[in-house]
Amino acid sequence: SVRAAAPDLVLTLRLSCDELAPWAGIVPDVGARLAADLAPIVDAVTVVRGSIFTVSATRPDGHVEPGFNAALCAQVRAAVVAAASTPVVAQGSVVDPAMAEELIETGACDLVEMTRALIADPDLAVKLTRGEPDRVRPCILCNQACQVRDNRNPIVSCVAEPSAGHETQDMAIPAHPHAPADGSGTSGSGDARAPLHVLVVGGGPAGLECARVAALSGHRVRLAERCDHLGGALRSAASAAGRHRLSALVDWLETECRHLGVDIATGIDVGPAGVDAHDGPVVLCTGSLPGRQTYTVAAGASVVPAAEILARHAHRRLADTGLADTGLADTGLADGPVAVWDPIGGPIGISVAEELRTVAGCDVTLLSPDLVVGDKLSLTGDLAPANVRLQAAGVVLRKRALLRRVEPGHVVVEDRFTGEQSTVAAAVLIDAGHRLPDDHLWQATGQRLARAGDAVAPRTVLEAVLEGRRAAQALANTAVGHRSRHPGVMRPA
Secondary structure (H helix, E strand, O other): OHHHHOOOOOOEEEEEEEOOOOOOOOOHHHHHHHHHHHHHHOOEEEEEEOOOOOHHHOOOOOOOOOOOOHHHHHHHHHHHHHHOOOOEEEOOOOOOHHHHHHHHHOOOOOEEOOHHHHHHOOOHHHHHHOOOHHHOOOOOOOOOOOOOOOOOOOOOOOOOOOOOOOOOOOOOOOOOOOOOOOOOOOOOOOOOOOOOEEEEEOOOHHHHHHHHHHHHOOOEEEEEEOOOOOOHHHHHHOOOOOOOOHHHHHHHHHHHHHHOOOEEEEOOOOOHHHHHHOOOOEEEOOOEEEOOOOOEEOOOOOEEEHHHHHHHHHHHHHHHOOOOOOOOOOOOOOOOOEEEEOOOOOHHHHHHHHHHHHOOOOOEEEEOOOOOOOHHHHHOOOHHHHHHHHHHHOOEEEOOEEEEEEEOOEEEEEEOOOOOEEEEEOOEEEEOOOEEEOOHHHHHOOOOOEEOHHHOOOOOHHHHHHHHHHHHHHHHHOOOOOOOOOOHHHOOO
16 A cells, blocks of 8 residues: 555565564564565565564663674575565664674675664764774664653764754864864954864863864864773773673774874873963863762771772773783672662662672672662663563662661661661672762862863763863864963853
C-alpha cells in the first residue's frame, strides 16, 4: 500500500530480527525468513534487535560492545541475498568508521547506519572523504544527551558536540585555525582583533574544549594541568565498569589541542602568582572537590570519595601503558567488605560498586535512599540493565537507606520510612555523593576570572564541554590590545 501510494520514494524496512524474547517474540531464524520474504518489495532492509519486551536493548550504552548486531545482520543478509538483491543495512552502536568498513568488507551488510556517530560529529563523512579518520570526534555511547523515548521530550544533542540540536542558535566554531586579525590588523568581520595569549588552568574536558576552540579562533593558548595526565574527572570515570569509551573523548580533545599547537604543560599547579604573571585572559577549569558529609565519621573509620577510587584506578591503567608513574599507590581500601553510599542514583555509585564486585571481587553493599537503585540511569536507558548486572554480580542492594554514621568495621543506616536503624558490615565506606567546585584559585584571584565545568558546579560532561566552549568563544568580545589579567567579559553564560 505504501509503495502504491508513493511509488517514487525510497521505501525501506526497519525490522527487528531478534526481539530477545524467545518465549514470545521473533528469534533470529524467524527474523531472517521474514526479511527474505519482505525484501523483494522494499528498497532496503535495516536489521535491528529488541522490542517492547527489551526496549533497553534497542540502543544500549557503553556497557554493550559496539557492533553488537554484526552476527545477526550477517545471518539476515545471507537469507536476503538468496531471495533478492535488496541491500541490507547494519545497525547497532556502529560508531567507528573502521568498524563500518569492516562490516561491509566482510559481507555482513551492504550499508551501515551510524546515527549517534553523526550526532557526535556531523562532519564525519567530510573528514573521511578528506582521508582524516583520526580527526572524527568520537561517540562515547553515553546516551546522556541523545536519548529519545523520554517523557521530557528533550532536544537530541551530544555531550561531545553540544551544538547538536542547537545549530541555529549557537555561535559557529571554525573548522580550521584562523587568526583573529589579518596582516592589517582587521578581521574578516571588520572588527580589529589581535590574537590573545590565553591561559587555561585545568586539563579536564572543560579545559581541553576551551583550549581547542580558542586555538581554532587563532589565539595562542597554554593549558596547565596539575596532574601528570589530562582528562580530569572524565578520565577517572572511564576506569569504571562499562564506561571505558569515555576516555575516547579525552584522547580526541588532547589530540586536537596538540594538532592545533596548544602548549600543554602537565604537573603544573598554577597559583595566584602564576595567574598574575600571565599577560592575557585566564579561564579556570579547576574541577571539583569532595562535598560535605551528611553523616558522622567515628575515629578510626575509613571513608574514601568515589572520585578518588576512580582516579587511582585510572592512574594504574595509565601506568600499564607507560603514561603515568608506575609507583602510584594502591587504592588504599582496607581488607573486608565495602559499602558504597549513593545518594544521587547516578552512574558513579553504580559503576564503582560494579567494578569493585566484578573486578576486585569485594563484598559490596550499595546504599541508596531511593526505592530504585540508580534511578537517574533511566535518562540513559541503563536503569533496568544496571540493576540486573548488580544483582547478577552479587552486589547487595540496600534501598530506603539513609547513611547516619560510619564506624570502624560497619556503617549505621536508617530506614527513611520507619526510622529504624541497623548496621551494615563495612571495612571502608565509598562516598559517591555530591561534590563541590574547586574554587580556591577563583576566590584567591578576586572572583574575576572566567570559570567552566565543575569549577562552576559539578554536573556532567555536557556542561563541562559546553561551558569550556562558551568561555573560549567569549574571547571574541575582548577588546583589541586588552591586557587585563581578569577579563570579566569571559564569564560563560
